[in-house]
Amino acid sequence: MTTHQIVLIPGDGIGPEVASATTRVLEEAGAPLEWFEQHAGVAALESQGEVLPVQTLDAIRERGLALKGPCTTPVGKGFTSVNVQLRKRLDLYAAVRPVRNLPGVPTRYEGVDLVVIRENTEGLYSGIENEITDGVVTSLKVATEKASTRIARWAFQYARERGRKKVTVMHKANIMKLTDGMFIRCARDVHANEGFDDIEHEELIIDAGCMKLVQDPTRFDVLLLENLYGDVLSDLCAGFVGGLGVIPGANIGGEYAVFEAVHGSAPDIAGKGVANPLALLMSAVMLLNHIADTRRDESCRDVAGRIREAYNRALSEGQKTRDLGGALDTEAFASAVIARL
Ligand SMILES: NC(=O)c1ccc[n+]([C@@H]2O[C@H](COP(=O)([O-])OP(=O)(O)OC[C@H]3O[C@@H](n4cnc5c(N)ncnc54)[C@H](O)[C@@H]3O)[C@@H](O)[C@H]2O)c1
Numbered sequence: 001m002t003t004h005q006i007v008l009i010p011g012d013g014i015g016p017e018v019a020s021a022t023t024r025v026l027e028e029a030g031a032p033l034e035w036f037e038q039h040a041g042v043a044a045l046e047s048q049g050e051v052l053p054v055q056t057l058d059a060i061r062e063r064g065l066a067l068k069g070p071c072t073t074p075v076g077k078g079f080t081s082v083n084v085q086l087r088k089r090l091d092l093y094a095a096v097r098p099v100r101n102l103p104g105v106p107t108r109y110e111g112v113d114l115v116v117i118r119e120n121t122e123g124l125y126s127g128i129e130n131e132i133t134d135g136v137v138t139s140l141k142v143a144t145e146k147a148s149t150r151i152a153r154w155a156f157q158y159a160r161e162r163g164r165k166k167v168t169v170m171h172k173a174n175i176m177k178l179t180d181g182m183f184i185r186c187a188r189d190v191h192a193n194e195g196f197d198d199i200e201h202e203e204l205i206i207d208a209g210c211m212k213l214v215q216d217p218t219r220f221d222v223l224l225l226e227n228l229y230g231d232v233l234s235d236l237c238a239g240f241v242g243g244l245g246v247i248p249g250a251n252i253g254g255e256y257a258v259f260e261a262v263h264g265s266a267p268d269i270a271g272k273g274v275a276n277p278l279a280l281l282m283s284a285v286m287l288l289n290h291i292a293d294t295r296r297d298e299s300c301r302d303v304a305g306r307i308r309e310a311y312n313r314a315l316s317e318g319q320k321t322r323d324l325g326g327a328l329d330t331e332a333f334a335s336a337v338i339a340r341l
Pocket residue numbers: 014018069070071072073074083244245260261262263264265266267268269274275276277278279323
């Protein structure tokens with residue numbers, strides 16, 4: 001059996017806790033993965049003097065794939081976000097965040113099954129901010145036709161491969177006429193000119209789109225957004241199905257892919273051992289399926305399926321962490337999943 005070398009970045013705050021629970025489940029499930037631990041975020045700043053060491057980037061470039069815990073970015077200080085940097089430096093242009101109801105996790109909504117696809121490399125997260133004069137600052141929103149077209153193409157292609165029916169582009173092109181105007185135009189062009197007539201294409205101005213989302217998230221299928229809107233909407237959508245503890249994610253580029261939960265380092269619960277490891281575990285399941293798709297290793301798909309069944313059973317049987325109304329801590333939930341593999 002082939003063993004796949006994966007860079008593991010435990011991250012900050014709850015990161016090491018959920019990473020350790022996740023790798024334990026993967027190991028018990030027999031996932032053919034070999035970990036290479038590297039650091040990013042505050043953990044790297046403390047040990048290596050920078051938030052995103054070259055060594056970490058090189059390790060991902062060499063092995064192609066990483067599983068990453070959340071990294072803290074100090075607010076209002078001189079650091080650009082580790083996550084934004086990582087996505088840009090490795091050109092991980094597509095963020096994919098599936099949002100689905102889970103068995104045993106009742107919420108206000110039923111039947112939610114949507115995927116947020118976010119352009120991950122530009123927009124307002126260009127990080128170009130200037131102080132013009134005292135009390136006047138600017139933040140530059142950068143959009144390129146190239147990035148807007150490739151994310152649209154990626155989203156329609158993804159929709160088709162996954163048997164999905166509709167891509168909804170959310171935007172603010174009524175105000176951001178050039179940037180968002182180009183984003184929706186590129187999506188329109190890809191849809192019209194690249195043979196995607198089997199997929200429905202819809203456009204919604206994002207404020208009204210948010211209202212429609214909270215009224216009935218089940219009418220949505222694939223959402224396509226630029227960087228900032230995608231960031232905000234991912235957390236909003238997490239709220240439909242149980243919160244940030246259950247939303248996985250992947251950052252995918254042409255050459256590399258980094259899998260990570262949508263949630264952050266959760267400083268309010270860090271160090272207490274109570275975080276839900278499910279979002280990172282689900283991200284690891286996405287990683288295994290990605291390996292199966294791109295490296296044709298079906299054993300990874302089998303392991304992914306067994307882990308998914310095990311956590312679904314655990315949840316259905318009331319084995320849940322506190323964020324989902326249960327009583328288990330991080331490690332106890334991992335053990336409950338392992339017991340059902
Ligand atoms: N991909 C990333 O590395 C990433 C993503 C988002 C935020 N961040 C960083 O994380 C830090 C904290 O950000 P924040 O507080 O806005 O968001 P957060 O996602 O860390 O936390 C928001 C809320 O959700 C809860 N929560 C999050 N994950 C959970 C889990 N697995 N189990 C149970 N509860 C969970 C937290 O306790 C908190 O109440 C910031 O420095 C931010 O920059 C990093």
